Amino acid sequence: MKADVKEPGSAPTGGAGVEKTVQALAAAFGNRVVTSRAVREQHGNTVTWLPSQPPDAVVFPQSVEDVQQIVRICAANGTPVIPFGTGSSLEGHVNAPRGGVSIDFRDMNKVLAVHAEDLDCVIQPGITRKALNDYLRSSGVFFPIDPGADASLGGMAATRASGTNAVRYGTMKDNVLALKVVLASGEIMTTAHRAKKTSAGYDLTRLIVGSEGTLGVIVELTLRLAGIPEAISGGVCPFPSVEACCNTAIQTIQTGIPIARIELLDALQVRAINLHSKLGLAEMPMLFVEFHGTEASVAEQSERFGEIAAEFGGGPFQWTTRQEERTRLWDARHHAAFSNFALRPGSQMIATDVCVPISRLAECVTQTQADIAESRIVAPIVGHVGDGNFHLTMLVDMTDADEVKRAKALNQRLIERALSMDGTCTGEHGVGQGKMKYLEAEYGKPALAAMAAIKRALDPQDIMNPGKIIPAV
């Protein structure tokens, strides 16, 4: 149950213009505009403790021109525009705090071109990462970025998402080559083309990646792809402590092993996935690892990793190149968040997302473990530890005001700890509504003022996903 949920079905809140907007949209798009309570609630729903704030209407465009028309209608009436992919964002990105129109990209989910020889593809924003990889399977290439959810690629670009492969393949900032964006004016901005690199002017691609719909609506993406590795090896390695896991990760990165995935699970998280996925793993801190390369190279990498792990008391490290075993393991890892419900049925999951320089990781995680214990919050830990990024999945009884308070304080202290270590409040989830209050501590006033100035310059009416990242301008 959630606190402070906006009363669903309440009157439109998008200001005086919203009725005109909805009428104009209905005239243009017929039954592709939906104002039913159930659909609106689904689109303003958040998956953490943020209150849900449904939009006034949801529209399902089928083309770039549709999106232009929607934005122009909204702009004419000062109505907010909120892009929607799959709704898996964690910080209230799809909420409509001032009402407005949710643009659902469900029907814009096509692959427009695959250039396997250039390792790129051109897609519409509504396709999900799994659907894209299914489509690409026969081409010898894949798209490596994998947040836990089967998110849409448009949403992943908007939040600068990453996931387990980022340590090897980078984040969305490294894997979006070019975008087409509908601006607040309704015009289409092309941010780049397909060349692998360019020095031609401001990097509009990377300005839009991570801008969460606040500067424009992404309507087409050119993504960088990777060749499917000739060989993949992977496995699980138990450790006596989370600290030993972190130190092994640090040493692995510093040694220059080009590890593809290195994921920390604490004992509680292992217990949760055992409950959910029946893996039968020892309930100890673990690293899940994967290596990509040639047969010879993945064998060499695996052996070297095993040696480092043993130095820190880890092992036995068993690795395999057999796909079924690896898939079972990584499916379990990707279901880690969901599996946590088994630990505390009926609770609300709230994910934290700090990222610190890797040299500070062991210290940051260890201090946080002590803090979790003191807070009496159930909070398993998973981490993309090769990047210094880790999550607590706090399982909170939202009807217990004291527990909610303790969970919020735990998150606050975690962020303060990360910032004091030269880290960030969010490694991959984005700011949305939930992290706005931390940005000034992270960046200082001049950077925030610069972000606000850019927002005003590109969206003077403040209609593009307002109330996210930047306070009202």
Added chain:
Amino acid sequence: MKADVKEPGSAPTGGAGVEKTVQALAAAFGNRVVTSRAVREQHGNTVTWLPSQPPDAVVFPQSVEDVQQIVRICAANGTPVIPFGTGSSLEGHVNAPRGGVSIDFRDMNKVLAVHAEDLDCVIQPGITRKALNDYLRSSGVFFPIDPGADASLGGMAATRASGTNAVRYGTMKDNVLALKVVLASGEIMTTAHRAKKTSAGYDLTRLIVGSEGTLGVIVELTLRLAGIPEAISGGVCPFPSVEACCNTAIQTIQTGIPIARIELLDALQVRAINLHSKLGLAEMPMLFVEFHGTEASVAEQSERFGEIAAEFGGGPFQWTTRQEERTRLWDARHHAAFSNFALRPGSQMIATDVCVPISRLAECVTQTQADIAESRIVAPIVGHVGDGNFHLTMLVDMTDADEVKRAKALNQRLIERALSMDGTCTGEHGVGQGKMKYLEAEYGKPALAAMAAIKRALDPQDIMNPGKIIPAV
């Protein structure tokens, strides 16, 4: 000899305020402000065919606070501010078309911190890439980005530079973790911290990288470093044609060989470096290649590359892990541009810089070779062909108006060809003054309008390196 050179020593052109600016700077910085003709000429000098436009004064700051004070003084009088590293930029980035103050970072060249365990370092903008790598030598880490010149890191960030290692290590956009920037207001903007990834708001780091001083002055950089590879192998492979070189590069990338460097030199370029560096290479098209990894992995990569080269008629491919031989080769490659003077003493060198998707590379280079022949311009070709980026070094007699006209037309057609292939007019040199006229064809009006809006938002007086990238706003 250059055409249209601004008369050196002419009256200040920075507007009515510039005299006040120079007086205030002199009061604050004494003999660290220089207005002598020789020093001004050196700072407004360009290394290609663009006319030189010296600033009214040159100032040598020693601290971030100095830069803040300089910018505040300039802002108070509406005087342009032009950051200066080593002056090796190729598109007139350091010119002062409206006069103003050149900020020379010669004295801000310190390494502030090395975090080898996090693979990062914090530096001042004036240090050059070679000086940084000399400093890092004993730490087991290096900074991989290597444009031909020994440029300053501040300048490399400002122009989004890359070089021979980019195919493996990326460009400056991938290797700058965070920046401190003095804005037009004199305030210091911190764009990020040392965490390897973040989703916290707009990517100000990558907005500044490539902005060429037009949005602010870079005063501190946090750079990503790489571990010095355990083993390095490299060598030279001759080919029957430039097309065969390109096809080998394409196949190497597509096969997923993590090649660290793959550089094309056409026969004329090989002749030039033979003349200059006495290498005694066969004067045929060549690939210079290098592999980084473990002993086993560099051997495997070298063998595989040799097999691919043989498929396209290349070879014999001789590779070595001996450092002296490799160094001799790569020094010659880095002196390629300079060595071209040997082909035509007294000529002016003008470098082109297109980049295309790699699948179009062979076609683009082949068509360009035909065009060079038809243009009767002496123009050896070098290319970072793993990225689809190649340069003609046009050797032009600037006193021959017809030849200058033919060279300009060759460049124009090359850029049009690249744009028609989904490429860019500049892969790594930047826009400066020289490429401004191509941006609209490359991006279209909405992207250019967005860049101008961002420029106005952050620099409403248009004093930050005006006349570069964006027309006067």
